[in-house]
Amino acid sequence: MSLKNYHINKDWTLFLDRDGVINEQILGDYVKKWSEFKFKNDVLPSIKKLSTLFGRIFIVTNQQGIGKGIMTVDDLNKIHNKMVEEIEKAGGRIDKIYFSPKLEKENSEMRKPNPGMAMKAKNDFPEIDFERSIMLGDSMSDMQFGKNAGMKTVLIQGKNKIYNISGLIDFRFKNIKEFVDAL
Template sequence: MEIRDFDTIFLDRDGVINIERPNDYVKKPDEFIFIDGACEAIAQLSGQFRHILIVTNQRGIGRGKMTLSDLEDVHRYMLNEIEKHGGRIDKIYFCTDLTSDSINRKPNTGMAFQAQSDFPDIVFNRSIMVGNSRSDMEFANKLGIYSVLVGDKYNKEDKIYQTVKAYYPSLYNFVEDLLQK
């Protein structure tokens, strides 16, 4: 993979940028804990990609565990910290729907098409999706987006590794490798 072949990067949030809370949601800024190196990685990506977008399922709102205002507070905190490290996020797309058949809920592709509507120059086969879950990888594969799995959610024998283009322990490790090519 050559970095010059790509101009848009989609990032999942929980498990990629911040530590995922098992059986819970990040409901307020003090629960949002960055994964080591995530801010630095996004800063590096900011100089390389035209568009840096977050696509994140946020079912906690639909379940009444948090409000839209809570989510906005979390995202404001996240964006401020990323900017302090020299990075940027161009837009955050999220889906609060409860049902898996929602067009906007990953692995469905609605958030990608929202992004393409906002940024008409996005071409999916010139994009990368970095995520930590099966739904992230299915989202990417449905659209022809280069799929990068990060994290340790799945054991090494899991079939998910056969469906992705690349695997790295973290976003930081991916970016480190990407920029060396």
């Protein structure tokens, strides 16, 4: 089974994790301002290509730095406004960004791996079909989130080897460009 078998078209929705997929993750810290946000290699042209393929593209991101009081929703919105501006300048598109400010220990429905952000997207865009949706992320929490909502899952493999526990990972690639090339 390869991704090509799905014949991705405008009926499909792509859910993207942010940190470690779109931008470089800052280990042990949060991206608190635009100067700390670094796009990963090949992300901008890749999102441009993805925008021509998928009907809808969303970002779903846990941002517990807000819950911890390290940054504010306003700080996050400023970063996201700049990020979307750069993506659009490069010819790409993000239809909506969902973020969770909740702390991990709250085990909120709205924080990945729980599927609340996917349900919110479906509420906003009822045409979303989770069977025709892909969750692209770099952690098992992303894979669990995708499976909790009934999506296909794609892991972007970072430096740490991640094992395919309980078959949560449908496909894996080194980076977003490899994913685009496989569609």
